[in-house]
Amino acid sequence: MTRRISSLLRIVAIVAIGITAGACSRASRGPDTADGNAKAFERTRARINLLDTKLDSKIASDFSGEERLPDGRMQVVLNMRNKTSKNLHVQVRAVFKDGFGLSTGDETPWEEMYFSPRQAKTYRVQSKLTTPASYTVEVRLPVKAKGKGTS
Numbered sequence: 001m002t003r004r005i006s007s008l009l010r011i012v013a014i015v016a017i018g019i020t021a022g023a024c025s026r027a028s029r030g031p032d033t034a035d036g037n038a039k040a041f042e043r044t045r046a047r048i049n050l051l052d053t054k055l056d057s058k059i060a061s062d063f064s065g066e067e068r069l070p071d072g073r074m075q076v077v078l079n080m081r082n083k084t085s086k087n088l089h090v091q092v093r094a095v096f097k098d099g100f101g102l103s104t105g106d107e108t109p110w111e112e113m114y115f116s117p118r119q120a121k122t123y124r125v126q127s128k129l130t131t132p133a134s135y136t137v138e139v140r141l142p143v144k145a146k147g148k149g150t151s
Contacts, residue, residue, distance in 0.1 A: 051140040072130030078123045078137045082115035094125045096132035
């Protein structure tokens, strides 16, 4: 009988140690990969950054790429697709970045894009400067004008 109790206590101790070790290793991964921030962290590294969470289920990126033009500027190509069965209106811009992933200040103006249901379109843009090392294309829902002509 004491052997069974002893075995049961060992099993409980092993399970408790396993749970504690699992919790500690999870906490040591840092804030950038915590459940609430994992998606935001991945978006900062991605080539396409959906600025509105509502777009997660509405738009997809099928292809992205860049090339250097003969004059040294960067050309970006991004193929996006409307995943819904409804018309979709978004605003898109490119942010060109240096070797550290920081903006070079070379950002394109917001451009309107309209998608029919399930339609794919290509967004193509060029940097103004020859210094960018990478880029991110930002996509957002249209910003509504505030109070034009109303009081």
